[in-house]
Amino acid sequence: MNYLEAIRSALDALRANLMRSILTMLGIIIGVASVVAMVAVGTGARERVMEQIRSLGSNLIVIISGSVTAGGVRMGSGSRLTLSEDDAIALEREIAAVQLAIPQQRGTAQVVAGGLNWSTLVLGVTPGFLEAREWGISSGRNFLPEEATGAGKVALLGETVVTNLFPEGGALGSEIRVRNVPLTVIGVLERKGQSMNGQDQDDMVIIPLTTSKRRVLGTSQANARAVGSILVKIREGEDMDLAQAQIKDLLRQRHRLQANQDDDFWMRNLSEIAATRDASSRTLAFLLAAVATVSLLVGGIGIMNIMLVSVTERTREIGLRLAVGARPRDIRAQFLIEATTLATIGGAVGVVIGAVGAHVAASLAGWPTLIRPEAVVLAVGFSCAVGVFFGFYPAQRAARLDPIEALRTE
């Protein structure tokens, strides 16, 4: 008896009790559908997190000028500019793990180009910034060294700024005015999209730090070298925690902080935040897998139950088949294939329903969903395995029937 025929006869047998077959499949269908839908949503969410990590640039630590304690009153972070350009230079020079340390000055400004204007973030940085953020230039070029050191009147624009100020194009080479300072657009940045906290990373004008300090955002009277934050990129393969500790020690030493004093800066490991989110979505995936296992288990038990009923109901048929020459293993194969067909069809239907469900959820709730082909194969394969596993006992029982007894059954 070849397999194709066996499957055909299994389908016949399942059609004979259509309602019962469908109800039995329901367990598997619901299990697989919910898993496929939720995995789709989960994978989509993970994909988004991974994208955010990528857009951030990897191995980044941001150091923010921190709270100073003045007479027992602890001021908020950034309340005084405790960091300086020299700190950045020292970090790069003295800590081997630090690949780049970019001093940053940020401020908001109205940017004017032609008849249009736009309020955006102005970021004064050193030229290594783009490398640290792994941010490419879609057209134009980065700052030249002399522009970086000599307060060149140049700017790089984010995609959002370009669309708002140059809707007709032609941004490159044009002149913009930031706080009345005329700057030439020397480059347009590649699109980055949203950051993790929903900020548009493309809504930004990047200028040399020197330009920012001398011409645009200005400096504090107390310390012309002061900056709001330093972006640190750790070399690939270095231990982030160790590097962080070294940075902390160096900065405390440079800032002459006593052992009993709080840090006057904050450090944030950006990749870590993203990784935490990734980990939480992984936890969710584990939870889903657990739910899936339970529902497939329940579905499988349902199949076993129905197959046992079927074996009892069809004892006469089994007896007859044995009498006309079926070997016990033919009978076992028949019932095993029936159970597996039941489970596999259930799995396939579940995948379809799950995919549709995920699609609906995606369009209604705006979640990104992603259905990987391997997830589909896994779902169908797993339900097939459930069929084999839970079908085996009933099939074995059918195969062990005594033909004489079976023929005599009413």
Next chain:
Amino acid sequence: MAAPLISVRDLVKDYVMGGEPVHALRGVSADIAEGEFLAVMGPSGSGKSTFMNLIGCLDRPTAGAYRLAGEDVAALDGDRLAGLRNRRIGFVFQSFHLLPRATALANVELPMIYGGLSRGRRRERAMKALARVGLADRHHHRPNQLSGGQQQRVAIARALVNDPSLILADEPTGALDSRTSLEIMTLFQELNRAGMTVVMVTHEPDVARFAKRVLRFRDGRLTDDRAQVPADAAALLKELPQEREAA
């Protein structure tokens, strides 16, 4: 004379039922030659069904020898017994045992599925077998669309289809009225005339009279074995008034 088709010697079968040992057969010896039409009779509990199950390779004897067409059956394992049933024996049962959802054709094809024949060959041979029992035009009917007599004919076609050495019929007319019984017996006699060996278990003398030889069982022993001149079922059928509609 050639070796008998069936040869049993001192066949013993014991089994346990409800904790009580039952001696179903207490040493039975018999030979059945090719081309015989044999009726096995006896009251219930006489061992005739056990004898039939052993002959039909559905069961193995506790002791004794059984040779079917020269093959020592007692030594065979389950799979070989299944093969033997498939090739050598055609079963006909009192309650027909047709698959209710399959057509007559599919029912007749069933033994060939386990014989490993191709679809085309199966179809061809099943149609031929159905034609032989006079049901070629009903091949696509399901059992519930057929009369009792027709259902039994389908079952006989199924028994014939693998061209077996013998047909084993267990109370083949037990569920049929007397006219239909005659029709079935006519069919058996025709098949026998064409060379088929038929062994039929029955408790009705009315049915046994169509056999050429009758074995009688009592308490697990063969008590009587005699040849007889069979009644002609076809002739008896003609004498019946033609009141019934066509089968």
